[in-house]
Amino acid sequence: MTTEIHTLVGAYVLDAVDDIERASFERHLRECDSCRLEVDEFRETTAQMAHDTWSVPPPWLRDNVMSEISRTRQAPPVIPEAPAAPPVRGVSRRRWLVSAAAVVVAAAGAGSAVYVVQDQRVRDQRQIAEAARVDQARVRQILAAPDVVLNEQPVSSGGRVTVASSRLHNAGVVLLAADAAPAGRVYQLWTIRGGGDPVNAGVLADGQSADVVVVEGLPGASDVAVSLEPPGGSAQPTSTPVADVKLT
Structure with missing residues (x-):
């Protein structure tokens, strides 16, 4: 029997071993008082960890565990050559509690990471929804303006582009x-002011062919153009526009 078998105590109690490891370790348990003791202690503490009071470790737990680990030798129990002496319960329990606490901290860290990711997703979705609400309100405001001016033109690749502008x-x-x-x-949409270079006003996603875009400061532009660009858009048009709506 090798000393490595002793390191399976935690995995065995947490049912994280395969069938071969489980059978080997259970045979070992019949011969090793020290491992039997650790298994009992491990089960007792994992039962405590399952209680609601362990669901959120106290803030100081990580620092205490890391400090304790630095002072505690992490080694498997020594197999006695002679008849086994009574195990020193305090030492064995201390070593195991340090390991168990480390497991708790790791699990809590993983749980916190999942929570952070989920919470971030919720915040992102709320921000997207709020931005959409603001855009819709702005669209309605512009279209309902008493001075709104409409200009439109067919798209040479098929379809139509309409521009509503309010000074x-x-x-x-x-x-x-x-x-x-x-x-x-x-x-990709562009605004053109006088004889200046086209300015990006929005890039549609790959496969998207319809959109409603609010352009602030648009009344100062002379044209709104649409071109076909590589996915992600271009800094300047790379092809002849498929639509060019004159605003003045």
């Missing part, structure tokens, strides 16, 4: 409803 709100809404973009291309 009162110093903003506009671009409504694109186009046919599907060619493979490997996406629609």
Whole structure:
């Protein structure tokens, strides 16, 4: 019997061993008083950890455990050559409690990580929903403005782009409803002011062919253009626009 078999105590109690390891360890338990004692203590403490009071470890637990581990030798029990002497319960229990507490801290850390990820997802979804609500309110505000001006043009690849602009709100809404973009291309919106370079006003996702985009400061632009670009968009148009709506 090798000394490595002693290291299976925790895994055995937590049912984290395969059938071969379980059979070998159970045979070993019939011969090893020290391991039997640790198994009993492990089961007693895991039962305590299952109680609600262990669901959230106290904040000081990690520091205490790490400090204790640095002072405690982590080694399997020694197999006695002669008839086994009565085990020193205090030492065995102390060693095991340090290991068990480390397991609790690791489990709590994993649980906290899952909670953080889930909580972040909830916050992200709330932010997305809030941003959508604000955009919808802004769209309604612009379209209902008493000075709103509508301009539209067909998209050469199929579909239509409509621009609603309000000087009162110093903003506009671009409504694109186009046919599907060619493979490997996406629609990108641009605003053009006078003779300046086109400025990105929004890139549609791969496979997306319709969108409603609020453009702040749009009344100062002369054109709203749509082009077909590589996925993710371009810094400047790389092809002839498929639509160019004149605003002035």
